[in-house]
Amino acid sequence: MIEVPPAEEPFSLDELQKAVRNHGMPLEALRYDITPAGLHYLLIHYDIPATDGAAWRLDIAGNAERHLTLSLDEIRARPSRTLAVTMECAGNGRARMANRVRSQPWLVEAVGTAEWTGTPLAGVLAEAGVRPDSVEIVFTGVDHGIQGEVEQDYQRSLTLDEAMGADVLLAWAMNGQPLLPQHGAPLRLVVPGWYGMTSVKWLNRIEAVTSPFQGYQQATAYRIQMSEDDPGEPLTRMKVRALMAPPGIAEFPSTNRLVDAGAIALFGRAWSGFAPIVRVDIGVDGDWHQADLGAAPGPHAWRPWTWTWQAEPGERVLSCRATDAAGNSQPLEPFWNLQGMGNNYVQTVPVRVR
C-alpha cells in the first residue's frame, strides 16, 4: 500500500515567493506531446535579464585557437537542428521531503517538453579550435545574483566529451518561435537528458578550461549531499520518472479530485535521462498494473502511457512508476538530502470515486 507523502511542515513566505515566480506545468498538460508556450516549467534563480538580441554577442574563448565573437544572426546562419527535449528541474519533488531545505518548493510539476531549434555546440567549439587538453567547457549566462553569499553570474560546465555530443544545442527557438525572455532569449544551451540546471539560459560566454570548474552552481549547488560537510555527488542526467494527469474533475480551491465510477482512461508521460522508458506500472491502492506505452515525440522526449482503470466507488490512491532500459525504477518514498535534489519518488494521486 502506498501512502500519500505528507508535507511535513507548512510553507514559508520565501518558498511561496519562489512558487509564484517559478511556474510549474499543470499536470493536465501531460496530454500534449509538446508543451505549449507558458506551460513548460520555469526555474529562474535571479531576475529574468533584459537582453537585446541585436546588441547581444556570444563569446567563445579560453583554451582554444581562436576567440570567436558571434552575433545572433551569425549563429542562426549555422546548420540547425530541431529536437524534442523533455526537461525537468533537479529540485522536482523537494516539497514533500521531510525537513526540507527552504528553496523552490516543487511538488512534481517541474517538467515540460519543448521543440528546441539551434545549432550543434560541437560545430562552434570546432570552429574556435578548442584544444584537446581542455577538460571542461564553462557556460555563462547574463543572469546575475547572490546565492550562498556568493555574488555570481549563473555558470555551469560540461566535460569536453559531453559538450561535443551531437545533440547539445545552442538554441534560439522554442516550439518554432524565438525564445521567450523567461526561457533564455536570445540564446540558451540545451543539453538533452540532463536536469535543467545544465541548459544555461541567456548564454553569452563559452570558455574552454584546463582544470575542473569550481563555480558555485557546479561545486556547491546541484549536488546530492547528506550534510554540510559532505561534498556530495553532482546531479547530472534526469532520473527515471512517470507522471499522471489526475483523472476526473477538480475541486477549487482544494485539490481534491472526483471521479465517476466505471472505465477511466488514465494517462501520463514517463522519461529518464539514462535510457529509454520500457515500462510504466499504475498503482491502484497499491496493486500494480502494467500500462500501455506509446511513441515518444523524439529520442530525448517523454513517452506517453495509458491505462484503463475500472474505478469502483470509494477513496482510492493512484500512483505510477516508470522503469527504463537500464533497469532504473522509481523509489516509493521521498528520500532526504540536504538540497532536496533528485527526488524521483512515485507520484500519488488521491481520488474519490462516486
Place this chain on the structure above:
Amino acid sequence: MIEVPPAEEPFSLDELQKAVRNHGMPLEALRYDITPAGLHYLLIHYDIPATDGAAWRLDIAGNAERHLTLSLDEIRARPSRTLAVTMECAGNGRARMANRVRSQPWLVEAVGTAEWTGTPLAGVLAEAGVRPDSVEIVFTGVDHGIQGEVEQDYQRSLTLDEAMGADVLLAWAMNGQPLLPQHGAPLRLVVPGWYGMTSVKWLNRIEAVTSPFQGYQQATAYRIQMSEDDPGEPLTRMKVRALMAPPGIAEFPSTNRLVDAGAIALFGRAWSGFAPIVRVDIGVDGDWHQADLGAAPGPHAWRPWTWTWQAEPGERVLSCRATDAAGNSQPLEPFWNLQGMGNNYVQTVPVRVR
C-alpha cells in the same frame, strides 16, 4: 513609516498546489508594455480543458430573436479589433491578509497586459437579436469542476449595458498568436477594466436572461463579504494599483534584494479599472516622492512610471502608490474580507543598499 505586511501564517499544501499551477507575473516583467506569452498571470479554477478549435462551436441563445451557432472560422471572419488590456486577478494581494481564506495565495503578481484580438461582442448580440428586456448576458466556459460543494461549469454574467460596451471582445488571439490553451483557447471573453474573473475563458455559450444570474461565481464567489451571512458586494472593475520592479540584484532562494548606493532608476506600472492613472508616488522609508508617468500602451492598459532614487547605504523599504482620475488611491495596509478579494494595498519592497 510603512511596514512590510507580515504573512500572518505559513502556507498550506493546498495553497502551494494552487501557487505552482496558477502562474504569477515575475515583477521584472513590468519592464514590458505588453507581457510576453507565459509571463501573464493565470488563474484557473479547475483543469485546463482539452478543446478542439475545429469541433468547437459558440452558442448564442436565450431571450433573443435567433439562436446562433458559430464556428471559430465564422467568428474570425467578423470585424476585428486589437486592444491592449491590463488584467488582474480579484484575489491579488490575498496572501498577506491576516486570517486569510485558503485559496490561491497571491502576493502582488497576479497581473499582466496582453494585446487581445477579437470581434466586439455587441455585434454578435445584435445579430442574435437579443431582446431589450434582457437584464443580463450569461457566459459559460467549458471548464468544469466543484467549488463550494457545487458542481458547475464556470459561469459569469454582465448586465446588458455592460455586455454591449464597444470594447468587450470575443477574443481568439493574444499578442498576435492563437490563444494558448491556458488562456482560453479557442475563444474567450475579454472585458477591459474588470478583474479577470469576468473574462470567461474557453467560452462556448452566451445566453440572454430576463432575471439576474444567480450562479456560484456571480452570487457566491467574487464578493467583498465580511462574514458568511453577509451577501457582500460584487467585485467588478479593478481597483487602482501600482507595482514596482524590485531594484538591484536578487538573492536565491530568499527574495532579498541588494542595491548599489547611488542613482537607481526605479520603474513600474500602474492601472485602475475606474479611471486613468494621474499620479504615482514612490515611498522611501515612508517619505513620498512623485514619479514621472509615461504613456500607456492603450486606454485599457497600465501606465508606466519611473523615478530616480538616490540610494544611501542601509536597510530601506520602498513602496509605490497610485491615484486615478476619479480620486481613488491605494490603502497602506491589507484589509480583511472573507474571500480575500480586492486587496489593493501598497506594495512594499525591502532592500539593502551597499
